[in-house]
Amino acid sequence: MKKYSIALLLIYAINFQAQSQTNDSSFLNRTEFKVGYYGNLLWDNGINLGAEYLWKERKNSKEKKKGQKIITHQFLFNGSIGYSTNFANKTDNGLHTYYGLIWRRTSPKRWQLHVALNPLGYYRSFLPETYEVKGDNVEKVFLPGRGYYNPTLSVGIGRQRKGKIRSASYFNITFSPRFNYNAGTFPTLFLQYGFRFNFKNKKQ
Numbered sequence: 533m534k535k536y537s538i539a540l541l542l543i544y545a546i547n548f549q550a551q552s553q554t555n556d557s558s559f560l561n562r563t564e565f566k567v568g569y570y571g572n573l574l575w576d577n578g579i580n581l582g583a584e585y586l587w588k589e590r591k592n593s594k595e596k597k598k599g600q601k602i603i604t605h606q607f608l609f610n611g612s613i614g615y616s617t618n619f620a621n622k623t624d625n626g627l628h629t630y631y632g633l634i635w636r637r638t639s640p641k642r643w644q645l646h647v648a649l650n651p652l653g654y655y656r657s658f659l660p661e662t663y664e665v666k667g668d669n670v671e672k673v674f675l676p677g678r679g680y681y682n683p684t685l686s687v688g689i690g691r692q693r694k695g696k697i698r699s700a701s702y703f704n705i706t707f708s709p710r711f712n713y714n715a716g717t718f719p720t721l722f723l724q725y726g727f728r729f730n731f732k733n734k735k736q
Contacts, residue, residue, distance in 0.1 A: 560732045562586040564698045568726015570614045576624055578616025580724060584608040584634060586698075601640040608634040610648055625658040625677075628708075630684050644690040644700060655682035655710055680710040686724065698730040 564584045571577035588607040593600055611631045618624040632650030662676035688704030704724040709717050 558732075559585075560730070564608075564700075564728040564730050566612075566702070566726055566728040568702070568724055570628075570722060570724050571616050572720075572722055575618045575620070576616045576626075576720075576722070577619060578614055580612055580614035580726070582610065582612030582614075584610050584728065587633075603640065604636075604638040606634075606636045606638070608636065610634045610650060612650075623660060627656045627658070628682060629654050630682065632684075638692055642692040642694065642700075644692060644702075646686075646688055646690065646702070646704075648684070648686040648688075648704070650684045650686075653682040653684050653708070655680045655708075680712060680718075682708055682710050684708045688724070690728075696730075698728070700728050702726060702728060 562585055564586075566580075566582050566584065568580055569577070570580035586606060586608050590605045592603045592605070594603070595601075609631075610633065611629075613627070613629040615627050616624075617626070630650035630653035632648060632652060634646055634648040636644055636646040638644045656679045657677040659676040662673040663670050664673050665671075684706050685708075686704040686706040688702055690700045690702035692700040702725065706722045706724055708720045708722060710720065711717050
């Protein structure tokens with residue numbers, strides 16, 4: 533009986549491993565990582581790193597004269613972190629992070645349209661060397677700057693790589709207001725372009 537139990541466990545382990553290798557529901561299979569430029573090309577330029585996790589996907593098939601066309605609609609969870617600065621005088625340094633949801637449409641020719649709403653956003657500015665007076669002493673301020681609530685709204689396009697499920701280039705225009713900026717709100721507009729990739733990318 534013991535020998536049969538060991539054999540059954542071995543068969544189960546092999547079967548489970550085979551299912552895991554072909555299962556598209558694993559975290560790495562459903563996740564795209566991205567890296568790219570973030571800034572306005574004028575006084576604020578930097579880099580942005582992030583990840584997108586596939587939540588829901590729906591494919592619509594249409595019969596055309598040239599054959600079947602498949603249009604893919606996706607909802608993805610999105611998270612990102614980045615840093616930007618004014619390289620000329622380094623007076624506008626900031627760290628930003630945001631989280632939200634992306635809707636994406638992929639055409640039969642691999643062109644993509646996406647809209648991203650990130651209601652959870654934070655921006656931390658870093659000022660140049662700053663000092664403050666405390667009594668009779670003048671002391672240097674550690675990490676001078678301020679934090680702001682900073683949601684974002686992005687609209688963009690991209691192109692999926694041929695033969696890949698999750699790997700593409702992208703270009704976004706991002707509206708990003710900073711709330712509680714002095715006495716009001718400071719609206720900013722940024723460009724984002726870069727590349728998305730998947731560590732366990734499969735061919736279609």
